[in-house]
Amino acid sequence: MKQKSKAHDKVMPPLSLSELCSEAADHVAKARISLFNDSYDAEVALLHLDEAIFCLKRLLAHGRSTDINGASVNGASATLRSA
Template identity: 50%
Template sequence: MPIIEGNLAQICGNAADRVAQARQALHGDSPDPSLAMEHLDDAIACLKSLSGRDRAAGAEPRNTVVPFASNRTLHSA
């Protein structure tokens, strides 16, 4: 079960770690889709905890817009 307490950076970092673990589970010597799904479920739980914190604090739901620099070259992973 993921740790879903901490500041924004810690929670997002934990979610990213879980996604990385899911990739490793799929692309290792013996792929394990079930383990990958468990890691992805944990990552989702981390991210869902962020919206729950806003609701608990009485914040209004809102969308966040993150602009990207237009002069930046984007590369596909």
């Protein structure tokens, strides 16, 4: 069985918070379309949901590494630019 590559297996360039939110929303929308169109492709839907979760994890990591003003916390450098 051929294994599909996932986008998050590659090094991802830094994205703004709005770009990450938009990407997560796009993946959720594509998952929904995969489930509710005529072909009903659950595997593709799950792949899109995995990608959306990955985007949300990156948002969470950014939130944990910065304070309310966007400064790094505990020496952690922020990998995302603020919107």
